[in-house]
Amino acid sequence: MVVVLRFISMLVVLLVLCGCDNHASNDPYPNQPASGNILYSAFSEQPKNLDPVVSYSANEWALISQIYEPLLEYHYLKRPYQLQALIATQLPQVTYNAKTDISTYLINIKPGIFYQPHPALAVDTATGKYLFHELTLQQALAIRTLKDFKHAGTREVTAADFVYQIKRIADPRLNSPIFGFMANYIVGLADLNKQLATSLELRNIEFAGARVIDNYTFEINIIGKYPQFIYWLAMPFFSPIPWEATKFYNQAGLEEHNITLDWYPIGTGPYYLTENNPDRRMVMLRNPNYHPDYYPSEGEPDDLANGLLDLAGKKLPFIDKIIFSLEKENISYWDKFLQGYYDTSGISSDNFNSAINSGNQGGLELTKPLLDKKIRLEVSNMPSIFYWAFNMLDETVGGYSEQKQKLRKAISLAFDVTEYIAIFTNGRGTIANSPIPPEIFGYQAPDNHETSEQLQLAKTILAEAGYPEGKDPTTGQALQINFDAITSGDPDEKSRLAWTRKQLAKLGIELVIRATDYNRFMEKTSAGNAQMFAWGWNADYPDPENFLFMFYGPNGKAKFGGENAANYANSKFDELFVKIKTMQNSPQRLALIQQMLAILNKDTPWIWGYHPQSFVLYNTWHSKTKPSGVANNTLKYAKLDPDLRAKLRILWNKPLLWPLVILAGLLILIIAPAIIGYKRSENTIGKRTK
Amino acid sequence: MWYYIARRILYAIPILLGVNILTFVLFFVVNTPDEIASIHLGSKHVTKQQIADWKQAHGYALPLFYNAEKSSITQTIFWQKSIKLFLFDFGVADNGRDISQAITERYAPSLAIAIPALVFGLLINIIVAMGMAFFRGTYLDAWGVVLCVILMSISMLFYIVGGQFLVARILKWVPVSGYADGMIGIKFIILPVMVSVIGGIGSGARWYRSFFLEEINKDYVRTARAKGLSEASILFKHVLRNALIPILTGVVVLLPLLFMGSLLTESFFAIPGLGSYTIDAIRSQDFAIVRAMVFLGSILYILGLLLTDITYIMADPRIELN
Amino acid sequence: MIILWTDALILLLLFILIWMLVQAARRPYLRQQWQKTYAHPTRKLALIILLCYASIGLLDSIHYKQHNSNNVVSVLDYLLTPIANSVETSYSAQFAQHLFTKQLRKDQDGNISWFAPKLKSPDHVFGTDKVGIDVLYASIKSIRTGLIIGLLTTFISLPFAIFFGAIAGYYRGWVDDLIQYLYTTLSSVPGVLLIAAAILTVDAVVQRHQAIFELMAQRTDMRLLILCSVLGLTSWTSLCRILRGETLKLREQEFVLASKVLGTNNLQIIYKHIVPNLFNIILISIVLDFSGLVLAEAVLSYVGVGVDPAMFSWGNMINSARLEMGREPVIWWSLTGAFVLMFTLVLAANIFADGVRDAFDPKVV
Secondary structure (H helix, E strand, C coil): CHHHHHHHHHHHHHHHHHCCCCCCCCCCCCCCCCCCCEEEEEECCCCCCCCCCCCCCHHHHHHHCCCCCCCEEECCCCCCCCEEECCECCCCEEEEECCCCEEEEEEEECCCCECCCEHHHCECCCCCCECCCCCCHHHHHHCCCHHHCCCCECCECCHHHHHHHHHHHCCCCCCCCCHHHHCCCECCHHHHHHHHHHCCCCCCCCCCCEEEEECCEEEEEEECCCCCHHHHCCCHHHCCCCHHHHHHHCCCCHHHHCCCCCCCCCCCCCEEEEEEECCCEEEEEECCCCCCCECCCCCCHHHCCCCCCCCCCCECCCCCEEEEEECCCHHHHHHHHHCCCCCEEECCCCCHHHHEEECCCCCEEECHHHHHCCCEEEEEECCEEEEEEECCCCCCCCCCCHHHHHHHHHHHHHCCHHHHHHHHCCCCEEECCCCCCCCCCCCCCCCCCCHHHHHHHHHHHHHHCCCHHHECCCCCCECEEEEEEECCCCCCHHHHHHHHHHHHHCCCCEEEEEEECHHHHHHHHHHCCCCEEEEEEECCCCCCHHHHHHHCHHHEHHHHCCCECCCCCCHHHHHHHHHHHCCCCCHHHHHHHHHHHHHHHHHCCEEEEEEEEEEEEECCCECCCCCCCCCCCHHHHCCECHHHHHHHHHHHCCCCCHHHHHHHHHHHHHHHHHHHHHHHHHHCCCCCCC | CHHHHHHHHHHHHHHHHHHHHHHHHHHHHHCCHHHHHHHHHCCCCCCHHHHHHHHHHHCCCCCCCCECCCCECCCCHHHHHHHHHHHCCCCECCCCCEHHHHHHHHHHHHHHHHHHHHHHHHHHHHHHHHHHHHCCCCHHHHHHHHHHHHHHCCCHHHHHHHHHHHHHHHCCCCCCCCCCCCHHHHHHHHHHHHHHHHHHHHHHHHHHHHHHHHHHCCHHHHHHHHHCCCHHHHHHHHHHHHHHHHHHHHHHCCCHHHHHCCHHHHHHCCCCCHHHHHHHHHHCCCHHHHHHHHHHHHHHHHHHHHHHHHHHHHHCCCCCCC | CECCHHHHHHHHHHHHHHHHHHHHHHCHHHHHHHHHHCCCHHHHHHHHHHHHHHHHHHHCCCEEECCCCCCEEEHHHHHCHHHHHCCCCCCECCCCCECCCCEEEECCCCCEEEECCECCCCCCCCCECCCCCEHHHHHHHHHHHHHHHHHHHHHHHHHHHHHHHHHHHHHCHHHHHHHHHHHHHHHHCCHHHHHHHHHHHHHHHHHHCHHHCCCHHHHHHHHHHHHHHHHHHHHHHHHHHHHHHHHHHHCCCHHHHHHHHHCCCHHHHHHHHHHHHHHHHHHHHHHHHHHHHHHHHHHHHHHCCCCCCCCCCHHHHHHHHHHHCCCCCCCCHHHHHHHHHHHHHHHHHHHHHHHHHHHHCCCCC
16 A cells, blocks of 8 residues: 555646746747747658759658758749759850750859758868778777768868769769659760669769869750750759769768768758667758858848748858758647647648638638637648549550540539538648649639539530530449559558449449559559549649649550650650750740640640648747748748747646646545445454355 | 586587577578568669678678588578577678677667566566455456456457557657657656556456465465454465465566567557667568577576576476476 | 348358257256346346347348449448438537538629538437548448458358367377467567568458459458458467467366367267367357457558448548547537547447456456
């Protein structure tokens, strides 16, 4: 009994102690100062590879875009999206040589740009030799994290570093995901790849695709004309990498503890990665060697009114430290955001209705609990599209005859995409009627039709197509179409599939769901065996070519292994595509694009679906930001008010302790009579027990 | 005794080999090396050459069991990847990270949850079971059994989701999820441990109660009672000690498996332990990690069986080795 | 009428059950033992609940093609037509009049506004889920899935456990060693991992032979059957171990020696003498494992190797509910619906199992 009491009191003391510092009792960051200038955010997918030549997924770019700086960046405030120089002094000058069919991009870089402090660049001041380029195996195995190196150095970025990085794209050991694509454009890239299969020294190989001219100038040579190439120069693939880094990281023994370039980046950006623990958190610190960079002083007309120019002209970055924590469960993420432990939150479909309701004017407003906490909402259009596709090579749903066109048109009219957006994304999307998303050249706003009208029209067209009331004339039964889906374990999946079936059931057509795992699905689409499926595309850059190329005949998935998963091929469309590919934005280009969209609307290879929007909530201590669908390096523009945050956290997180008291009381109430009864029976005169 | 232990360990080797072959066969029937490569390279712009390069780099370009070209067994995927496990060389996961390092980093959080959960769970189960045995026949026992059956009938998922919702969100006692090392990390452990313990009370208390009741009905207890000892001291001095034997031997078999962590609790509470490591590997079909975990789990299980036998022998002098 | 694989197996199970009951009714000692199991009023209640669930499961197992379409429905669907067909657009609370989530609508003038549309039918006892299906209906349909996983798994694992256990215990020698090796290897692989690996494997095989499984119902059914088989094949080890121990004891009994002397061959001895004496343990093990398996299905769905997401099951409902709990106000009715029905079944099964154990276990006084 005494033991139990002592035990309980120990627990109570522990609990109380937990709340004795100025952190709230449920603060998940006990080791950080309560009023630190630190940004807390979360990631749900663990980044696999941070090497800028290999990394190609959104969660990895969210990290490395703050660390690596490519030649160009997007202007933070100007819309439509504009490229401006970052490490380059200006946008590259392009000259086209018709004889050799090569475009040359001449690039000048700014002097005085330094790398973050890194042991690979540490130099012994007396001898001038690199300190850590000759590690013995024993020394290497003793290193557990990069911080174990006691010295770090830096040097200036030169043009040779960029050329070195471009050569790395061809390195067969790195398997860069853009190699195949770039090999069609950068002169000599494919050959370099073959060369590197046998020799390993990158630095001194002659390379026609990229050439150093002097310390701060170099040129890139592209086959033919590819005006969208400059967009690629704004991606981490074209950041500088010092050759010392590769030499350093390739030393035997370092990869035992993950001391590699894909784990510890070395960049010139406003932040550098100091802790890489994808199972728990990633920590970035302000880069002391960051070159002077300032908040833009001009933007769009209403930026001033929205407070987006309050920080104009101030030196970047504002935040000292960024901590990304791993959050796999939606519930945790949302709860912590509401409690003030994350500074921003993306809203997933299931949280949406708690945050937003509609005001009387019909605008989107936040619910009272969030308004009370002074939380802000930012909405932005993403350059993406979610669609349902028909396999044009299929017997039943494919083909270009008028009948088949009508069949597909009827089905696409029956899909109530507004309802889909409402249920599965809670309004975070706009209806699409072409593959090009809003804010991208060539976008066409959809006209609004009544759902019931559309359905009637669909039924009529379906009858004209030869399937009256959805019945297949050859079998007399309802027409059956196979829908290929991926089993993702996503709890929403069943509802989504049920909804899709409902849409076709409206026409009397039966949709047969064939769900397989990811591999099998890719097999099916690559072999051209799918009939109908859902897919999406996230643009690489904000140009309509990056959307229309998915309908270009020679990009067909089944025959050529390209991105045209519907295997659509129309010669007139292909002709027009080749024309607009190399055009600059102009009324002529718009006219041609509209022609192409008209062709697509007739054939209906896709049901257009919707363009996702991103809704991000911000806590009141976070400065105003402008969301961007293409730029990832915007953390440097964010500013926090840490004191306000510390105050509000304590205010919002007062623990409720009364249930403990009630529980203790209940326990006593239950046990007391039993103990009394026992004492009584012990003290009675002995009786016969059975 | 040592001879017995040595024999048991020797016997474990063919079992481990069998486990290895089983998992190997299972996994390579599911995913050919080509498919493993395409999962890890991602979905945008992947060419056949890149797949071949990836396979070469990760050691999947070899034949499965027998290399006819070089007439050897060692130049095969099976030898390179599975046999090396016996040397505790877990190798590299399919995403490039070193598995042994990951295991050494992650076993501590798993233990940080599993050991307190075990100890507190044991304590509470014994207390509750003793309470029920003590007050047997009264309303406390009857209601206790009913409560235990009810608690047993609720899925662990409900406990976790409900506990997180109630304690972290509404009552705000502890953080919703997360982990930190050291003493300060106690507040992250409280909720997962509480949930594990409450989830285990139902079946544990009932089971232990049957042990206590078995002991209480024995003759020596009746003698003690006749001699005039109070019920309480009989329970604590005699019954407890004897009932502890089956209880502890049942617990010992679980000890090595503590390392593996509870898959569910670690996932929901974002504890970076071995359990969440395993679940992530299953979901992303990382064969290297799964086979390493399976191997580890098997070793620990066999160790557990061995420990159980030894504890049993040490605790109960009537048992003989055969 | 369509007979799915699991339907056929349920029918088989039903026949076996009826045969067992008939056997029990004929022998007075068995009858007595069974009567003891439901002597207590609580146990009677548990038995009645179990019978209710069983009949729902049976009704749900008689499938036929709906008139004029390829939809496969069951007799239960027919009986529950009113709530089966009252499908809303999305979430709604219990007995609510309006949709829970607001939706954007555009009216004629192009103004966007949020409003909660009226529901088609205001009497959803547990509300509706994300795509508007009545939660009570979904939970009732999940009964069959839960029952199948509990029963079929044990009945698949039984033949293996009995065969291997009896043979290992009876013949001893190298047969015993081999079988011990087999089950130690199997049981040393952590449960979830083995199940996950096995299911992924079989899935791959099924994908490659798509043509055999035409109807969607047949496909989801096959997945359920595969899950049960895998669970069964991986869980026979514990029962086998117990049966082997019992057989070792039994074979030394006098009646076995007498049989041998009379010249009965070994297999007949096992069949006629050993196995019938193992029935007690087998029965207890079946009923004890049943509830554990129903609970395990939910966990497996979370890991991602449970039943097909298109099938109604409590595991899938709980999995979806995980996200719903993160909202404010909380959507709790889907989780509650699944919880109430699953809890009732498992509780009833546990109480009944206690009764069976008390009646049949020779060690309990």
